[in-house]
Amino acid sequence: MTTHRSKMLIIGSGPAGYSAAIYGARAMMEPIMVQGLQPGGQLTITTDVENYPGFRDVIQGPWLMEEMKTQAEHVGTRVMWDTIVEVDLEGGSPFRAVGDSGDEYIGDVLVIATGAQARWLGAPGEQELGGKGVSACATCDGFFYRGKKVAVIGGGNTAVEEALYLTNHSDDVTLIHRRDELRAEKILQERLMKHPKITVLWNKVVESFEGDPLAGGLTHLALRDTVTGEDSDFHCDGAFVAIGHAPATELFKGKLELDDGGYLVVEPGTPKTAIPGVFAAGDVMDHTYRQAVTAAGTGCMAALDAERFLAGLEVDLHGHAEAAE
Template identity: 85%
Template sequence: MATHHTKMLIIGSGPAGYSAAIYAARAMMEPIVVQGLQPGGQLTITTEVENYPGFRDVIQGPWLMEEMKAQAEHVGTRMMWDTIVSVDLENGPPFRAIGDSGDEYIGETLVIATGAQAKWLGAPGEQELGGKGVSACATCDGFFYRGKKVAVIGGGNTAVEEALYLTNHSDDVTLIHRRDELRAEKILQNRLFKSEKTNVLWNKTVKSFEAGEDGTLDHLVLEDTVTGETSTLEVDGAFVAIGHAPATELFKGKLAMDDAGYLDVEPGTPKTAIPGVFAAGDVADHTYRQAVTAAGMGCMAALDGEKFLAAREDTMEEAPQETAEAAE
């Protein structure tokens, strides 16, 4: 077991964590990134990325994360292969975290970039066809289904928003919902029902995702929740939109969260209620959930962390002088 000290401790290693590390390292903060169970985050399981600025050709998600990691290391970041299992935020700064390895990490500032994961149905074929017709992000992957037939599974705001977004690329969008009414806001429902490109299948669940001869998604097997009858729906793409689960279990009771478990931050900033603790990326963003917005928040966290340390150092320098003046 060992103890590691840094001016900026970063928990999580997706676009937010790596971007925070790059900016912190360039500011001579010698950051440490604890990479967690999935180094690189969600993009490591995303095959084709077409919407990250700077690349006119489609790039691979794992490659992009490797490049971000290499850049962070090149400018002075220490990468740790560990998973944080407990944190102490009450007595900081400095803030303390314990890894699964038993190592202790001490940071003058802390950036939480643990991300969020899409919730999946757990139906057969779902994971096997990920990136081959099955996705959890229409904004990310909808462009690949231009002029094709697609389906969205879900009934909340996210599902309806994804269905409406997909009408920019497809004239045949089917929303599949297990109940006979949607949970989405009425204004979104009205837009959905008015669209000539959308259709809703009520009281249906997806029993399985089936591949065609080419190994990509060919059709869905559906089950009626009322009658129990099964049917098939031929689609080129299926988007699971039943919500996301932010990785915030570690911070329950220690940081403020919303009802869905996303960390609360000061609007327009990555600042949490604890000075010196920042949240960046999908762990605090239930609206956009994009690699580029996560990277932007990581940058903001590093810059705000640098300002926090500078202000703290100024305060500590003034305190001895004030004490000396009072003694005279």
């Protein structure tokens, strides 16, 4: 077993982790980043990225993450190929984590950037057609379906919000729900029902996603009626699975406060958790925006607050730095 020690320990990667690492390294905190099971996060399974600032042309998600990783290493981050399986936050700084390799990681500050994963149906064809007609993020991919027929699968707030958003790009949006009533908030339901571009298919489940990943992508959904058992096909150009997200917070249950959705709770407007010196950035604490650019922003915030913490400073809501008591 090897012990790795640094002023800044980052668990997780992706835009939040890499941004925290870049800012942390430039502040001479010599960050150690433990990448986890999916280095680069959700963007490594995203193909076309058209909404990240600074790129006129479409870029590839894996390429963007590799560039961020290389930049973080270039300014002094040590990137470790390991997965954290245990954390010890008791007693305050320094904080200790143990990897699957058996190695120990110790940091005077800890940045948690473990992210979140979209929940999927698990139906045949879903993963094979991912990025080729099947998506879990309308904000990310809706632009590619301008003027096309799209479906949203789900019945909660996420599904209704995605359907409403997609009307900015499509005149033919269908919400497919397995029950005969929605779980979404009433005000969202009212907006959905009144919208002229949205149709609802009740009591339908997706049995499979059909199409050719190599030629044309998604062509239709194979549906089953939950009441009659009748099978049918629903032809569409794009399908958005909107059944929620699962933040990667299992490690922190009982150690940090989680909200009802399992996301880490932070002080509003900051990346600060209830434990001084422990910060959360990106999708692990953000159930509202869930974008690469906002994740990168909170990663920057976490590094700046970590630097102030190590300097013994606290910053009030007006941006004035004062010595911490």
